Amino acid sequence: MSAKVAVLQFPGTNCESESLRALERVGLTGEILRWNEASARLRAFDAYLLPGGFSFQDRVRAGAIAARLPLLDVVSERAAAGAPVLGLCNGAQVLVEAGLVPGNSAESAVELGLAPNAIRGRQGYYTHWVFLVPGPGASNCLFTRGLEEPVPCPMAHGEGRFVTQNPDTARRLDREVALQYARPEGGATREFPWNPNGSVLAAAGIANDAGNVLALMPHPERAQTLAQVPEDLPGSWGERRRAARNLDALEGDGPGLQLFRALRRALA
Amino acid sequence: MTSSSTESTVLAVPAAAQILVDLKGADPTAVSAFDALRQLLGFGDRLLQLKRRRLLELALDPRVLPSPERIRETIGAYLHTTTDFWNPNKERAWVRCRRLEASDAPGFLVEKQGALSAAPFGQPEATSAAWDHLLVWPREGRSAPADLAERMPAASLLGAGAALLYSVRWRDDATAEERASWTEAIGEVRSRRQGFLVQPHFQDHRRYSGALPIPLFGGGGE
Numbered sequence: 001m002s003a004k005v006a007v008l009q010f011p012g013t014n015c016e017s018e019s020l021r022a023l024e025r026v027g028l029t030g031e032i033l034r035w036n037e038a039s040a041r042l043r044a045f046d047a048y049l050l051p052g053g054f055s056f057q058d059r060v061r062a063g064a065i066a067a068r069l070p071l072l073d074v075v076s077e078r079a080a081a082g083a084p085v086l087g088l089c090n091g092a093q094v095l096v097e098a099g100l101v102p103g104n105s106a107e108s109a110v111e112l113g114l115a116p117n118a119i120r121g122r123q124g125y126y127t128h129w130v131f132l133v134p135g136p137g138a139s140n141c142l143f144t145r146g147l148e149e150p151v152p153c154p155m156a157h158g159e160g161r162f163v164t165q166n167p168d169t170a171r172r173l174d175r176e177v178a179l180q181y182a183r184p185e186g187g188a189t190r191e192f193p194w195n196p197n198g199s200v201l202a203a204a205g206i207a208n209d210a211g212n213v214l215a216l217m218p219h220p221e222r223a224q225t226l227a228q229v230p231e232d233l234p235g236s237w238g239e240r241r242r243a244a245r246n247l248d249a250l251e252g253d254g255p256g257l258q259l260f261r262a263l264r265r266a267l268a
Numbered sequence: 269m270t271s272s273s274t275e276s277t278v279l280a281v282p283a284a285a286q287i288l289v290d291l292k293g294a295d296p297t298a299v300s301a302f303d304a305l306r307q308l309l310g311f312g313d314r315l316l317q318l319k320r321r322r323l324l325e326l327a328l329d330p331r332v333l334p335s336p337e338r339i340r341e342t343i344g345a346y347l348h349t350t351t352d353f354w355n356p357n358k359e360r361a362w363v364r365c366r367r368l369e370a371s372d373a374p375g376f377l378v379e380k381q382g383a384l385s386a387a388p389f390g391q392p393e394a395t396s397a398a399w400d401h402l403l404v405w406p407r408e409g410r411s412a413p414a415d416l417a418e419r420m421p422a423a424s425l426l427g428a429g430a431a432l433l434y435s436v437r438w439r440d441d442a443t444a445e446e447r448a449s450w451t452e453a454i455g456e457v458r459s460r461r462q463g464f465l466v467q468p469h470f471q472d473h474r475r476y477s478g479a480l481p482i483p484l485f486g487g488g489g490e
Contacts, residue, residue: 059297060304061467067460068308098460110457113469116406163469165407 003267005030006045008075008091010055010066015088015221019051022221025253026260028267035071042074046267047084050075050091052156052219062114062159063093072098084142084266085213086259089157092205092215096162101215102169102176102208111169112206114217115161118198127156128196129230130218131184132204135177141207142266143214143259144178150186151179152237153223153256155204160217161197162206170200178214179205184234212266220256228254283328284483285343285365288433289354290321301434301465305454309464314450317437323403324353324412324430325485332424339365342421352413364395366482395480398437400451403484404466404473405431429485434465444477451475 005023007030009016016032023030030049033042055066066072072094079085079100087095092114095101099108117126132151138144164170180188180202181195188202189195195202197217205216222228227250229241237255244250302318305311326343333339340363347354347361354361412428436454438447455473457463466473476484 056300057296059300060465064464064467065300065304065308068304068464070308072460097457109459110467110469113467113471115467115470118408165469 002027002029003046003264004028004044005047005049005263005267006042007032007049007051008035008071009033009051010035010053010069010090010094012055012057013051013053013090015052015090015219018224019049019088019221022224022257022260023049023263025224026257026264028260028264035066035069037071039070039074042071043078045078045083047263048075048078048086050085050087050094051221052089052091055090055094058090058159061093061097062157063090063095063097066090066094067097072100076100079208079213082210082212084263086143086263087213087215088221089155089160089217089219092217093159095213095215096206100208100213101206102172111164111166113163114159115163116159117157117161117196119192119196125156125158126196127154128193129153129233130155130194130196130204131182131186131235132179132218133182133186133188135180135188135201135203135205136174137176137178137207137211140175140211141178141214142211143207143216143262144205145211145262147258147262150182150184150235150237151220151223151255151258152184152229152233152235153218153220155196155218157197157217160199162199162201162203162217164200172209173201173203173206176206176209177201177203178207179203179216216259220259223254223256224260225254226250226252283330283333283339283365285326285328285339285363286482286484287324287326287343287347287353288321288362288364289324289359290319290362292358292360295320305464309454309461311450311454314439314442315436315454316439319435321433321435322354322430323433323484324416324428325483326416326420326425327427327483329424329426332421342424346416346419349419350413350415352415364482395435397478399435399478399480400438400447401436401476401480402434402451402455402465402473403431403476404434404455404471405429407470407472431484433484435480448475448477451477 007016007020020030096112099110134147181204182188183194207214226244298320455466456468
């Protein structure tokens with residue numbers, strides 16, 4: 001029997017279906033559960049995925065209200081026990097607001113913020129395909145361990161710039177940034193548009209100390225098939241996309257699936 | 269006092285105007301923040317009301333805008349023409365203005381309902397002594413609307429800053445110390461159980477108790 005992953009749906013979450021599909025493509029069993037699910041039922045899952053969207057309409061701040069729900073007590077408790085937890089986009093914002101990244105429990109201090117994008121000449125929401133490369137903390141994080149090639153996938157957010165005012169946290173981030181924004185040919189960068197928000201250390205995804213929780217702003221679940229990859233994308237994934245000439249080939253694995261395969265390996 | 273410091277004092281905030289913008293209807297963000305504070309963060313029925321408004325504070329040069337009427341006309345004209353700052357179809361704008369005399373005597377220059385219906389002038393809600401306030405702004409700057417400088421008369425604007433203003437009313441029997449302590453406690457986020465309205469990694473804030481002062485940015489918060 002395959003491991004079961006809870007896909008947590010808050011009011012305003014809108015990526016639960018494609019997140020579930022990505023889990024199923026790699027052979028995991030997933031189930032979409034609402035934010036008010038009973039704690040005992042939630043605890044029965046092996047891993048947790050917080051999908052993207054606009055939980056509570058991003059009121060007050062993105063992720064701020066969802067992070068205070070009792071549901072996060074369970075996620076926090078299970079994360080502390082070693083269960084994998086993946087937050088994508090708004091899910092990442094919830095994990096950061098809950099103090100689960102880079103901390104480890106519900107009592108952890110909130111050491112990071114996801115600030116509005118800092119893009120010269122424009123404000124607010126931005127969407128673009130970006131390239132992710134393993135950061136200094138990749139080998140410690142179960143979702144990124146063994147990742148070798150750049151992972152192109154879309155980003156789509158207005159508040160995705162990792163920041164911290166805590167000097168100790170800033171030092172720790174050197175080893176906890178699991179994925180960084182990079183140029184298509186590789187090489188982490190803070191330059192727009194490859195780094196779309198000005199994130200510190202070019203951070204796209206930050207893990208906790210134990211490596212079982214990852215807050216990732218881009219959307220790997222939107223790059224789960226080759227058909228989703230833009231034909232004009234530079235690099236090897238663009239070449240694969242251009243070479244795909246029939247429906248079967250287009251339905252082949254996309255670059256984002258690598259993170260979900262890593263989750264399956266961890267749960268094996 | 270040297271002449272340069274005198275000049276800098278005179279030009280710092282000779283007149284201060286505040287434009288407070290809120291929604292004409294219910295504010296969903298304020299409703300959600302109120303519910304989260306009461307139900308998820310344990311403030312319960314200590315918290316009676318919460319309001320959220322956008323604030324634009326202006327420092328104006330009285331040599332260019334010498335009278336209350338001129339200030340009122342100028343801000344009214346700005347509010348009627350700006351496409352950046354507010355949406356008059358769904359929002360209300362309240363304007364408060366005060367000239368800072370040498371004695372710093374309080375007194376609103378603009379208190380009455382203005383002729384311009386889209387820009388009501390007068391005392392906005394939740395500025396009385398019964399309320400406490402958190403002024404919240406991005407650490408990287410209180411940037412003013414992009415079209416402000418070009419739409420104000422030349423040389424009238426000495427400075428401007430924008431922020432978010434949360435105003436809260438605690439239960440009536442709360443002491444001043446309790447009110448101050450609770451208002452502080454709903455502000456800066458420390459963990460998911462402590463703090464809420466201010467994300468300290470990219471926002472700054474200042475707390476005020478009681479009647480809302482003019483100016484806020486230049487004035488002394490707590």
